Amino acid sequence: MTKRFSGGCACGAIRYETGSEPIFENHCQCLDCQKRSGTGHSSYLTFPNRADMTITGEANTWRVAADSGNEKVHAFCPTCGTPVYLTFVAMPDRIAVNAASLDDPAQFNPRVVTYTVRGHAWDGMDPALQAFERMPPG
């Protein structure tokens, strides 16, 4: 049976679902992710095919240039403010969802930590994860 990934915002206005498997699962310690999460990092599952993701509800978006210079579009619920998903101007097929927005957050299986250069001592990461000082290439 194919594992499905579904989730949404805290109030339920935004919902998503996909039958695709994530190609990248990471914690990101960059400054944007700290500001938006209110703590030391944000956590994401990135899926290869945005067209396979069914999204319902109207998100608000905020476009920002990442530390790398690549523009990202953060989608969040206008009612409850939950960050739900993220798209990338340079990689329009990809879509990432915030790990804790999953209906079953235990599906998140982080492999990588990005932007450790921005990380704080109080935001300890599992040393078994592959760590990148910035964004890995590709």
Ligand SMILES: [Zn+2]
């Ligand atoms: Zn909401």
Ligand SMILES: [Zn+2]
């Ligand atoms: Zn980040």
